[in-house]
Amino acid sequence: MDINPIVIFFASIFTSNIVLTNFLGMCSYLAISKDLKSSWGLGQAVIFVMTITTILNYLVYKYILIPAGLEYLRYIVFIIVVAAFVQLLEMILERFIPGLYYTLGIFLPLITVNCAILGVALFMVIREYTFLQSLAYGAGGGIGWALAIVALAGIREKVDETKIPKGLQGPGFALIVTGIMAMAFVGLSGIANIQ
Amino acid sequence: MRSEIKTITEKDLWTENPVIRQILGICSALAVTNLMANTFIMGMGVTFVTAFSSMTVSFLRHVIPRRIRMMVQTLIIASYVIIVDIILKAFLPEISANLGPYVGLIITNCIIMGRCEAYGQSNPPLLAFWDGMMSGLGYTMVLMFISFIRELMGFGTLFGIPILGDWWTRWTIMVMPASAFFVLAIIIWIVQARQSKKSV
Numbered sequence: 001m002d003i004n005p006i007v008i009f010f011a012s013i014f015t016s017n018i019v020l021t022n023f024l025g026m027c028s029y030l031a032i033s034k035d036l037k038s039s040w041g042l043g044q045a046v047i048f049v050m051t052i053t054t055i056l057n058y059l060v061y062k063y064i065l066i067p068a069g070l071e072y073l074r075y076i077v078f079i080i081v082v083a084a085f086v087q088l089l090e091m092i093l094e095r096f097i098p099g100l101y102y103t104l105g106i107f108l109p110l111i112t113v114n115c116a117i118l119g120v121a122l123f124m125v126i127r128e129y130t131f132l133q134s135l136a137y138g139a140g141g142g143i144g145w146a147l148a149i150v151a152l153a154g155i156r157e158k159v160d161e162t163k164i165p166k167g168l169q170g171p172g173f174a175l176i177v178t179g180i181m182a183m184a185f186v187g188l189s190g191i192a193n194i195q
Numbered sequence: 196m197r198s199e200i201k202t203i204t205e206k207d208l209w210t211e212n213p214v215i216r217q218i219l220g221i222c223s224a225l226a227v228t229n230l231m232a233n234t235f236i237m238g239m240g241v242t243f244v245t246a247f248s249s250m251t252v253s254f255l256r257h258v259i260p261r262r263i264r265m266m267v268q269t270l271i272i273a274s275y276v277i278i279v280d281i282i283l284k285a286f287l288p289e290i291s292a293n294l295g296p297y298v299g300l301i302i303t304n305c306i307i308m309g310r311c312e313a314y315g316q317s318n319p320p321l322l323a324f325w326d327g328m329m330s331g332l333g334y335t336m337v338l339m340f341i342s343f344i345r346e347l348m349g350f351g352t353l354f355g356i357p358i359l360g361d362w363w364t365r366w367t368i369m370v371m372p373a374s375a376f377f378v379l380a381i382i383i384w385i386v387q388a389r390q391s392k393k394s395v
Contacts, residue, residue: 020372020373021372022226022372023221023222023223023225023226023372023375024222024226024300025222026221026222026225027218027219027220027221027222027305030218030221072277072280072281073277074299075273075276075277075280075299075302076270076273076274076277079269079273079302079303083266083269114303115222115300115303115304118299118300118302118303119222119296119300122295122296122299122300123295123296126295126296165384165388166387166388166391167383167384167385167386167387167388167389167390167391168380168384168387168388169387171218171380171383172380172383172384172387173380175376175377175379175380175383176376176377176380178376179373179374179375179376179377179380180373182371182372182373182376183368183371183373186371186373
């Protein structure tokens with residue numbers, strides 16, 4: 001795989017958006033997208049955690065698992081790295097930056113089980129990215145996820161006032177909006193392609 | 196015991212179906228439903244992992260300290276997922292490549308953790324096994340339905356076998372990710388609309 005990291009960065013935000021084309025992180029995506037403020041909070045937390053854990057997982061995979069011949073343990077190892085990092089981050093924030101802790105704190109535990117974080121790490125392994133490519137993919141993936149959830153929350157806030165058929169309220173409506181967004185993003189597919 | 200089994204079956208397959216009622220495990224529900232063969236294998240994998248991890252959690256329920264139970268459950272689930280991954284790679288390499296990272300993502304499938312938390316850790320092993328299996332089958336059922344629609348309209352085939360013939364114009368949208376959102380949304384809409392009519 002020899003793709004420019006900058007291309008990967010933009011592609012993972014727009015054309016291969018992890019929510020709209022890979023369906024990752026849907027649970028919190030549907031649950032937290034009811035208002036703009038908390039969706040942006042969660043989005044920020046995901047950008048931050050995803051960028052760093054992708055790098056950590058890359059290093060662990062390349063320098064510990066491959067030399068030891070333990071590639072098949074990657075699922076367990078990746079999830080432990082993510083959980084440990086989130087726990088550590090929570091403690092550091094609480095101790096040193098309490099302001100940020102109060103805005104992001106409640107979202108951090110949710111992130112451990114966000115499948116987007118694990119998914120990005122697994123895609124990174126399957127596509128055999130190098131260090132810079134992984135960095136670009138992790139950061140782009142996080143920004144793409146945040147973009148999608150903020151856009152959905154904005155639309156949901158606006159539509160809240162209108163009348164929606166009863167059965168479609170809640171998740172059903174969010175899914176339809178997401179589907180339309182996915183179609184819109186297909187229009188950008190000429191920019192870059194990484195698959 | 197027997198009536199318990201019956202209630203579990205009913206609940207997990209329909210009245211509390213994980214996908215359409217509780218909106219859990221949506222990621223993979225959308226991602227693997229473009230071809231029925233992939234969906235079927237994925238469904239079986241999830242059923243296997245849910246059943247056995249629920250049972251294991253239930254066996255260990257008096258031993259696991261409450262505070263670290265999430266971590267222990269995740270590790271149990273991850274071990275079973277590794278088994279599924281190795282089996283798929285050995286016997287069905289093509290489907291394993293198609294499913295890609297989604298096999299590994301079974302770990303973060305909320306259905307499995309949900310069943311361990313809600314049922315496995317407070318009930319005997321055999322019932323927990325049955326509950327996990329039924330939840331997995333409820334999940335598989337919904338996914339098979341979605342992929343039935345998507346493969347039939349997108350490719351004109353079922354399990355790779357041509358059904359509709361040459362006159363059928365393939366709906367490209369059914370192959371694209373967007374259609375997964377629409378099909379699932381419409382299924383949820385229909386089910387919820389019927390539900391609210393009944394309760395009035």
